[in-house]
Amino acid sequence: MPQQRILLTLLVLLCQLNPVFAATPSKTEKQRITAASGVKMRATPRPDGQEVTRLFIGTELRELERSEKQETVGGKTDSWYRVATPEGQEGWVFGAFVLPLEPERRVQTLLDIAGQRMADEKAPFVDRADLANFLKGAVEKALDKASAAKLELARWRAVRWALGAITSQEVPEKTYEPWVKRQGEVLVYSEPAAEWMVDAQVLWKLEEKYRGLPEAEAFAWEATTTPRPGECEGYVPCYLALVTDAEGEYLKRYPIGPHAEKALEAVEQVLGTDGLDELDQDGRAELRKGLSSLETALGKVKPARKKKVMEKLQALRKAASR
Structure with a gap:
């Protein structure tokens, strides 16, 4: 009898502990990240599904489910993914606009996103500014100097890419002025050219900051080729x-x-x-x-x-x- 009571007590304790173990997050939980600006999250996995919200580029998502069938949207064929934002909002996003985010490839994934976006010569200014903002945040979260150097180089190339759109796309001042002001003294205005430019001295200082890393020389060349104000x-x-x-x-x-x-x-x-x-x-x-x-x-x-x-x-x- 005493042994039966001991076994019964242990069984009860295990039953009580089981919910705790079940609530522990899975180590194999999949993550995804938006690879474009304004990615639409929908209530259902359909192109005409009700729009729940729009996501900034670089939004990290928790993958909850994948559609059984693939679909072609805008000439791209992929699955739909039910995801959750960091704030807990859930919905479906089309797979062509979100990439897998693996911890060991995190920095390279962010660089891939930047490279893909900057290859689009027709991208509007707001999308370019969105990319520059995202990369600035990524630099601040970098865990080591080598990663920070790679991301910072991509960030400043994105800034120049965004500035290039202001003139070439004739962006209204009310659209770009708030973003330009947030950049602070890193930008200079050239009256003769009537355009904003990156201050080359900022890039030279970054070359000094990351000297010894491969990106240092790249910063030096960015500083060399960035336009100077005046005539x-x-x-x-x-x-x-x-x-x-x-x-x-x-x-x-x-x-x-x-x-x-x-x-x-x-x-x-x-x-x-x-x-x-x-x-x-x-x-x-x-x-x-x-x-x-x-x-x-x-x-x-x-x-x-x-x-x-x-x-x-x-x-x-x-x-x-x-």
Whole structure:
């Protein structure tokens, strides 16, 4: 009898504990992430299903169920997924707009989303700004410096992509102004070009922040190729200053970098004598000073690689001294 009572007590305890064990989340729970802006969540797995809400790009979802049959929507064939948002809202989304999100491939998945979106030249400004905002948040949540560098590079490319749409798509000021203001001092406005640009100094600082990682050189080239505000209007020392601050700075930091040849070509194109006759003595003095600064920036470039550039530089210095 005592043994039967002990067994009965243990059985009761196990029954009481079972609900606790059942409530523990499954370690194999699947996650998905929206790969586009404004993804529609519907009440039923149909294109005409009632719209529950629209999801921002990069919204992480818990997969609850997948439709048995696939369907073709907008030329894409996929399943429907019943999902739950982080806030607990549930509904169905079409599979072509959500990607699997695996912890070990998290960063690469985010980069894949960014690459796919930026390949769309017709994407509207609001979608581009949405991507830039999403990547900014992803950088802030990055668990290590290497991941942060990859995501931050994608973020700034997305920012430039968004800025490019403002002019090319003739976006109304009321649409882009709030987003531009939220970016703060990282953007500068060029009156002559009538467009917003990324401040190149921000990109140079990111090159310094991530130096030693592969993305550092990429940041340097982004800084080199980002447009500068203002207009030289034919003033030779101005063109020289621009190329020194851009390609010259790149060559100073990466004299044998993968973009060194392109940088040298850009420098060589500026070292002509056109417009020299229009310079007064002050202008010629400024030009000679600029040539010295450029020569210093090229100091680490091997002589054989910069031979043509140096020959043109010396010729221009001689002409400026007359």
